[in-house]
Amino acid sequence: MFGLDALELARIQFAFTVSFHILFPAITIGLASYLTVLEALWLKTGQTVYRDLYHFWLKIFAVNFGMGVVSGLVMAYQFGTNWSVFSDFAGSITGPLLTYEVLTAFFLEAGFLGVMLFGWNRVGPGLHFFSTAMVALGTLVSTFWILASNSWMHTPQGHEIVDGRVIPVDWLAVIFNPSFPYRLTHMVIAAFLATAFFVGASAAWHLLRGNNTPETRTMLSMAMWMALIVAPIQALVGDFHGLNTLEHQPAKIAAIEGNWESTPGEPSGLALIGWPDMQREETRFKVEVPYLGSLILRHSLSEPIPALKDYPPEDRANSTLVFWTFRLMVGLGVLMIVAGVWSLVLRRRGRLYDSRPFLRFVLWMGASGLVAILAGWFTTEVGRQPWVVQGLLRTADAVSPHGVAQMSLSLALFVVIYFAVFGVGLLYVLRLVARGPVSDTGRPAEGGGPGRPRTPARPLSAADQALPGGRDQLGEGG
Template sequence: MSLGLTALELARIQFAFTVSFHIIFPATSIGLACFLALLEWKWLRTQNPVYKDLFKYWIKIFAVAFAMGVVSGIVMAYQFGTNWSEFSRIAGSVTGPLLTYEVLSAFFLEAGFLGIMLFGWGRVNPKAHFFATLMVAIGTCISMFWILSSNSWMQTPQGFAIENGIIVPMDWWAIVFNPSFPYRLAHMATAAFLVSSLLVVGTAAWHLLKGRRDELVKKSFSMGLWMVLVTSCLQVVIGDQHGLNTLEHQPSKLAAIEGHWETNHDHGMPLLLFALPDMENEQNNLEIGVPNLGSLILTHSVDGKVTGLKDFAPEDRPNVPIVFWSFRVMVGLGMLMVLMSFTALWLRKTGKLYESSGFHRFATIMGPTGYIALLAGWITTEVGRQPWVVYGILRTKDGLSMTVTADQVGISLIIFVLVYTIVFGAGIYYMLRLIKAGPTAIDSLENLTAGVGHFKTPMRPLSAVDEAIDVTQASSQENNLDHKENRHD
């Protein structure tokens, strides 16, 4: 069952598969938790029922994403003890405490207030409920803080010594706030807000395309677009600074990102828009680029020197084609997000934001691009770190468990693929059905007799999603809401 691959290759594929599934759910829950806190704050300030109805709709999607994120995260963590026990033995004295701090400071906070957030309507004071929502949102951000600190330390390790082949922590301040951490934290936080805001925008755009013009859909569309505008423009600045940090601390990764083979000594480095990197012949085929622009961006000089891949031993280079193209997928989608944001600004000014079907179609297509860009970014940073699991200190092959075999990893990988496809496929399908149903105005006592925040709600997390979704029900909701008052922002 090794599929013709080595244990190392299979273990890397397995971890990449599980982490790719996992990362989309925390990114969704981080952004949606903050969005829910904003909605509830605006409802407390204005008493506008639109914000409360939107809260009760998006908390259902948040609950599903949060539950799947917890499950996928636990499974992923087990691999440190199965496939990567040597990494845990050598570097566990650093990564172990960081992950423990995440559990103690973030997971307990989220778990403690999650029940009040999901089921507290009608049971606690509105301000107490908002406090619980705020604590969950803060908890997701604290969790991101510790996870990114651990990952960033693996990228730019600091504050340690090596004793008898074991990495020993010496300076926790240097470990936690390692050189790449501030940039990675800002980059990931902004990405999480982009992912969730694009989800909100894409959902609202789909319902606008279907003819809904009620305040719930329009408010979602407007709020989501404002967030995409802020975060997409901010991400351009953060990404630029992150690139400069990578040039300083991970030059081989930066060279792979740029497809830069020869160190330029007497001329500027071009910014390649398209190329087919050839690792065997150490060159690019079919290059299309802008002369000197790469040096200008990275060194602020048209002829600034940037170290090329040939200055690194072949065994110390990452997979150049994967890093080169995953980075361009991420950046290309980011530019489309900026384009969408400024197009939305123009449509606001002309009063056509809610009537332009072409833009609504574009926004619907852009809905899932946040996830694609997120995965492309993680592929860039993780593949770009290779062949190191702790950059410059511990090679990936040396972190593999010594006793694990290719057959064992192959069998577990097949099981993971089958189980993930069924379990998470069903969860994602249910989220899509919730999105298709859309938000509903709750304006009668019949609608309030059951569901989130009421005494008949079962005390289980996924019970926050309180209804079966079918196409007929969703269509009926759309027709019933078309007659409601339309108010522009």
């Protein structure tokens, strides 16, 4: 297919499926925590705006959670079908780590998800809130184990090589490998930011259409507080993550910066833009700021950063790709900080909800968090090449012995099926978002509060008709 060999097709297939999958857990992590906060505020204040927002976002969470589970199953199968040599080599570590995820996160979510989705009218408010909090905890626990496994592949430790296979000798060292704390923190914050801008864009869309209700204002306000506070923290965490990568994966840093040569004792500049040419071994058309590369990565004005020519060509990542994916991620992060600061200025002037230029900006930033996650993920994974387990197993040696025809057919089927299935799911989510939250003075929302009738909620429904025994018969219902 298109002149690609079986290895390249296997990599593209994995990149395609993981790119779809990573979006759903990111929003699931953020929405689960957001729902926990909303329900806590509802129980504490009794303000119906939080209850109505909870029911609105619960629908979207349920659809997103389901798509995340389905897309995640495909990832597990690919380890056995397309990357069987990797599974044989490192399965004694990656297998147990994924099993721990099932025994902790999946079981926790499975135990409380039904109560969260359908128990609003059937259990007490305290138990329902506890269920929501446990589901949110489950998403974070799942992230813990997935990032532990993936981080070990970047900075492996706590193992021995016996008969050509990895054998764990220290599980604490395996789990808490050098890159794990930084990558876990970076990913969780990225999920929160992606969700914040998804929520904020939803509110901005409704406000631009004149739907200026307490619910939409609350959505925008909470989202912008998250951006204002968390986006700068993410930049700081990213700096720590970069320093850790410099220590343990210097070749990745060289590829990210498109830096081909360094002179000992002389500082390195930072290329803002350019085109790393892997054949000519130079970064063409670059616009560079002197000293800035050393200042950011070395926190020094005299130490150079790693250079690609320090490594043989077969050990270099594709600098052309990671150079730009990294800058896309950073650029979107800067825009998130701008959005947070802009919102603070408007908030102080009392114009947060009626500044149309700002609302349009937030609307266009709706997918920025998800795009930044994909860009960061590609930077991390492509930058690790040619290794699938850093320093231990090359990607070319980890692939299953499939032919080009087999890989081409399976990749084509994945593309068609994924766009069909998840495209429908995405359209349904957008339909739910377009309907917007319903205020207490409008159509009855699912559930109520203490003393509500014992009728299950319908978290996946996008229908407009009222529920039997809903708030139209209960007044406020809480």
